[in-house]
Amino acid sequence: MLNEKWNELADVKDELSGRDWFMGTSGNLAIKVSGEPLQFLVTASGKDKRKRTDEDFLLVDEFGRPVGETHLKPSAETLLHVEIYRRTNAGCSLHVHTIDNNVISEIYGDRGEVSFQGQEIIKAFDKWDEDAVLKIPIIKNFAHIPTLAKEFSHHIHGDTGAVLIRNHGITVWGRNAFEAKKVLEASEFLFRYQLRLLEHKPFQLFKVV
Numbered sequence: 001m002l003n004e005k006w007n008e009l010a011d012v013k014d015e016l017s018g019r020d021w022f023m024g025t026s027g028n029l030a031i032k033v034s035g036e037p038l039q040f041l042v043t044a045s046g047k048d049k050r051k052r053t054d055e056d057f058l059l060v061d062e063f064g065r066p067v068g069e070t071h072l073k074p075s076a077e078t079l080l081h082v083e084i085y086r087r088t089n090a091g092c093s094l095h096v097h098t099i100d101n102n103v104i105s106e107i108y109g110d111r112g113e114v115s116f117q118g119q120e121i122i123k124a125f126d127k128w129d130e131d132a133v134l135k136i137p138i139i140k141n142f143a144h145i146p147t148l149a150k151e152f153s154h155h156i157h158g159d160t161g162a163v164l165i166r167n168h169g170i171t172v173w174g175r176n177a178f179e180a181k182k183v184l185e186a187s188e189f190l191f192r193y194q195l196r197l198l199e200h201k202p203f204q205l206f207k208v209v
């Protein structure tokens with residue numbers, strides 16, 4: 001089981017790396033291994049996530065503490081993943097910094113959310129109605145990780161979701177790795193689309209969905 005989950009997460013890491021979503025050692029990934037007791041694999045802190053090594057992940061418990069002896073340090077943002085697994089049935093959570101998600105978070109940060117409507121790809125978030133609206137919350141980037149995790153936890157409402165951290169990055173989760181990756185890719189599609197649209201229709205910025 002552990003091996004299987006390790007390889008699944010390593011494959012996701014390779015894919016996201018292929019998109020160049022781990023600039024400057026940024027980003028962290030996690031996959032649930034067991035629910036009771038809660039244990040999940042999380043990326044080791046400060047590594048170049050573009051490389052595939054035997055020390056990419058370590059197992060942590062419900063408090064984000066390493067399970068067993070290890071010289072590896074869990075991701076500095078492990079507590080955000082802890083909040084997701086404690087509150088939902090999510091099986092995988094992903095965090096990446098991209099230029100697009102950072103710029104969107106800054107443009108819409110004062111509103112506390114960015115909304116999308118009339119976009120086919122919001123079906124990736126299980127929104128199928130023609131007039132459905134997707135709202136992605138934007139939270140302040142508290143340097144104190146327990147505070148950031150607490151604020152983040154207020155926006156965890158289901159087994160699938162996405163939260164932007166202002167001028168920092170996005171954290172998404174899903175029932176499994178496939179779903180988490182789908183939500184991440186769809187979010188980044190929407191951010192890129194919105195930025196491209198604003199280049200051509202700057203007044204769009206003042207339209208509130």
Ligand SMILES: CSCCC(=O)C(=O)COP(=O)(O)O
Binds near residue numbers: 025026077
């Ligand atoms: C250089 S990125 C700053 C830390 C961060 O935001 C991040 O996503 C990576 O931290 P980690 O401890 O998970 O490597």
Ligand SMILES: [Zn+2]
Binds near residue numbers: 026027168
């Ligand atoms: Zn980060």
